[in-house]
Amino acid sequence: MKIQVPRSKNTAITFASMLEKLEILRSTLRWASSLERAEIQKLLRQCNELREEMLRLANRGRFVDSAKKGRAKRKKGSMADRRQALLERSFVFEGIFGDNAKLLAALEIAEKCARTDLPVLIDGESGTGKELMAKMVHANSGRSEEPLISVNCGAIPENLMESELFGHSKGAFTGATSDRKGKFESAHGGTIFLDEIGELPLQSQVKLLRVLQSNEIQRVGSDRLVEVDARVVAATNKNLKEMSREGTFREDLYYRLSVIEVTVPPLRERRDEIPLLQEYFCAEAAERLDRAPLAIDEHLQQFLFEYEYPGNIRELRNIIYRLSCLADDTAGLEHLPEELGKVAAELGPPVFIDLGSGALNEVRKNASDHAERKFLQYGLKEVNGRVVDLARRLEVNRPHLQTLLKKHKLSYKDYRKTDKAPVPGGSEG
Ligand SMILES: Nc1ncnc2c1ncn2[C@@H]1O[C@H](COP(=O)(O)OP(=O)(O)O)[C@@H](O)[C@H]1O
Numbered sequence: 001m002k003i004q005v006p007r008s009k010n011t012a013i014t015f016a017s018m019l020e021k022l023e024i025l026r027s028t029l030r031w032a033s034s035l036e037r038a039e040i041q042k043l044l045r046q047c048n049e050l051r052e053e054m055l056r057l058a059n060r061g062r063f064v065d066s067a068k069k070g071r072a073k074r075k076k077g078s079m080a081d082r083r084q085a086l087l088e089r090s091f092v093f094e095g096i097f098g099d100n101a102k103l104l105a106a107l108e109i110a111e112k113c114a115r116t117d118l119p120v121l122i123d124g125e126s127g128t129g130k131e132l133m134a135k136m137v138h139a140n141s142g143r144s145e146e147p148l149i150s151v152n153c154g155a156i157p158e159n160l161m162e163s164e165l166f167g168h169s170k171g172a173f174t175g176a177t178s179d180r181k182g183k184f185e186s187a188h189g190g191t192i193f194l195d196e197i198g199e200l201p202l203q204s205q206v207k208l209l210r211v212l213q214s215n216e217i218q219r220v221g222s223d224r225l226v227e228v229d230a231r232v233v234a235a236t237n238k239n240l241k242e243m244s245r246e247g248t249f250r251e252d253l254y255y256r257l258s259v260i261e262v263t264v265p266p267l268r269e270r271r272d273e274i275p276l277l278q279e280y281f282c283a284e285a286a287e288r289l290d291r292a293p294l295a296i297d298e299h300l301q302q303f304l305f306e307y308e309y310p311g312n313i314r315e316l317r318n319i320i321y322r323l324s325c326l327a328d329d330t331a332g333l334e335h336l337p338e339e340l341g342k343v344a345a346e347l348g349p350p351v352f353i354d355l356g357s358g359a360l361n362e363v364r365k366n367a368s369d370h371a372e373r374k375f376l377q378y379g380l381k382e383v384n385g386r387v388v389d390l391a392r393r394l395e396v397n398r399p400h401l402q403t404l405l406k407k408h409k410l411s412y413k414d415y416r417k418t419d420k421a422p423v424p425g426g427s428e429g
């Protein structure tokens with residue numbers, strides 16, 4: 001019996017296209033007198049694909065909901081238009097994004113280069129969405145129906161790296177009991193995503209460069225050259241240019257990989273995305289945890305907006321999942337993990353003008369204290385905790401500045417970066 005579910009070349013998923021596929025699956029099953037194991041596996045694969053598509057559609061639904069709410073608050077401007085234009089070109093991004101100029105610029109570059117076969121290098125801090133961006137490049141390319149094969153170069157032991165990437169032939173080394181295809185061959189026709197490329201050992205860098213130049217691979221232990229057509233997308237949270245200056249990353253490979261370079265900005269440089277992401281993750285967590293979407297009180301809201309997010313979007317997502325698990329209806333600062341609770345205390349209470357609280361002078365004083373504290377905190381951060389420098393910048397004398405720091409219970413020590421060399425002259429800068 002022949003089992004076939006036609007895969008449309010059009011990658012846009014709609015309920016109608018999914019229903020059509022379901023119907024074909026149903027009638028295949030209805031008329032099957034008996035099924036071979038291989039046929040069952042094929043059907044299972046198709047069920048899984050349908051399930052994936054369903055999840056993507058659900059994600060998109062959530063995205064549209066959040067975007068609609070966001071749009072109501074947003075003024076019409078060029079950023080919103082650029083974002084709308086991306087969406088109208090049925091641009092595929094399986095995450096959420098707002099009107100942030102830096103992110104939009106990155107998405108636009110990625111979308112443009114997606115259609116070509118040029119290598120793309122995605123850089124950005126951990127958790128900023130590099131992997132998502134790689135998926136986006138693949139999904140918007142002409143290869144989207146072919147496989148996207150991911151390799152985490154940081155997770156593979158050095159001695160197995162080449163066999164993992166290029167495969168091996170039987171007997172090539174102890175334990176190579178049969179011929180095995182590598183990731184490059186598996187990605188033939190599609191895309192290979194080399195994550196954490198900065199972790200690739202120098203020896204493998206040489207081999208990779210050769211493959212990129214010749215489009216041919218050689219399995220470990222074999223003389224035969226095999227032609228491969230895989231589009232390369234790489235990602236790194238390291239500065240490869242600097243690494244190549246230091247000699248830990250081959251400069252020629254860096255230039256090969258970075259024909260198109262896309263930088264995903266850290267979350268703290270696109271804070272305007274936070275409310276949108278927060279809402280998206282609240283809805284996602286509610287669905288996963290089978291609960292009503294979490295409400296977030298004003299204090300926590302403010303904290304989530306101001307926090308620096310060293311772990312970027314991944315960290316925000318984890319925080320929301322934790323809150324959704326621990327809080328009942330409404331989450332507050334008390335639901336944060338201890339470490340973050342400390343950071344929240346450090347940022348200080350937000351100013352909320354409570355008209356019921358009376359005297360204008362009181363409100364003014366609170367607001368002014370709050371602003372003063374914030375100002376000092378930002379200042380200390382800027383000067384890396386050096387009180388002398390801060391006093392100079394603020395044009396106040398040092399004893400006065402110290403009194404202010406004391407008043408706000410701020411310590412210069414908390415703003416010293418440990419990786420910086422100690423400042424000469426004086427224990428407190
Ligand atoms: N714009 C976004 N919208 C929704 N989720 C996002 C977005 N960017 C990143 N994420 C989520 O954040 C997490 C980290 O993203 P990932 O692509 O793995 O980051 P990186 O590879 O840079 O470490 C993932 O769960 C991802 O789905």
Ligand SMILES: [Mg+2]
Nearest residue numbers: 127130131195
């Ligand atoms: Mg990653």
